[in-house]
Amino acid sequence: MKRLVLATSNKGKVREIKELCENYEVVPYTDIIEPFEIVEDADTFKENALIKARAVYKALGDEDAVVLADDSGISVDVLDGAPGIYSARYAGENASDKDNLYKLIDDIKAKSVTSSPAHYTAAIAIITKDKERTVHGWMYGTAITEARGDGGFGYDPMFIPFGFDKTLGELDNAIKKKLSHRSKALSLASKVLKVL
Numbered sequence: 001m002k003r004l005v006l007a008t009s010n011k012g013k014v015r016e017i018k019e020l021c022e023n024y025e026v027v028p029y030t031d032i033i034e035p036f037e038i039v040e041d042a043d044t045f046k047e048n049a050l051i052k053a054r055a056v057y058k059a060l061g062d063e064d065a066v067v068l069a070d071d072s073g074i075s076v077d078v079l080d081g082a083p084g085i086y087s088a089r090y091a092g093e094n095a096s097d098k099d100n101l102y103k104l105i106d107d108i109k110a111k112s113v114t115s116s117p118a119h120y121t122a123a124i125a126i127i128t129k130d131k132e133r134t135v136h137g138w139m140y141g142t143a144i145t146e147a148r149g150d151g152g153f154g155y156d157p158m159f160i161p162f163g164f165d166k167t168l169g170e171l172d173n174a175i176k177k178k179l180s181h182r183s184k185a186l187s188l189a190s191k192v193l194k195v196l
């Protein structure tokens with residue numbers, strides 16, 4: 001089985017990517033080398049995914065490694081697309097998922113609405129010795145001003161995917177697996193990986 005090293009320290013992403021890439025031995029880089037800080041200072045999801053994948057590829061020092069990074073976030077229409085690429089640090093540099101979630105709820109409430117169209121974006125970068133590749137996936141829906149359910153991670157308790165009336169915190173995991181920005185991006189990524 002081909003080994004895929006994930007350039008992430010987000011346990012929610014690791015769990016989802018493992019579930020979605022059954023044909024690979026998926027290993028977070030933190031299982032191989034000491035975790036280190038990666039500064040995600042680009043201004044697009046794509047460039048930030050490349051920064052993470054390049055940093056881990058270099059740190060592994062194994063030219064045959066296949067490294068996959070995910071940079072993702074939620075964009076809320078009523079907030080002109082915020083937090084977007086700043087999703088992980090919306091409530092501050094060391095903010096927890098909960099801090100970010102409740103700040104987003106407060107900021108939507110401050111617009112005097114109880115919901116807003118929103119979408120998730122995932123950019124996936126894959127690096128091998130000869131090439132860098134990127135793919136994207138999106139999931140559209142509604143951001144609401146309360147947290148419901150504890151499934152998924154991050155902003156999932158306040159996100160209702162289009163066509164449903166429950167949040168990703170409440171819905172069965174199988175639904176997110178089918179619909180998510182990450183699963184769509186990974187489905188394209190799997191086509192890239194097949195030709196490696």
Ligand SMILES: O=c1nc[nH]c2c1ncn2[C@H]1C[C@H](O)[C@@H](COP(=O)(O)OP(=O)(O)OP(=O)(O)O)O1
Nearest residue numbers: 008009010070071072073074087088153154155156
């Ligand atoms: O499916 C999702 N369900 C809920 N929330 C999500 C999802 N996908 C991304 N998100 C949120 C979490 C975090 O606030 C930000 C990602 O930030 P992002 O920098 O890509 O990830 P991270 O810092 O947590 O881990 P790492 O950079 O090590 O991969 O968007």
Ligand SMILES: [Mg+2]
Nearest residue numbers: 010040071088
């Ligand atoms: Mg990050």
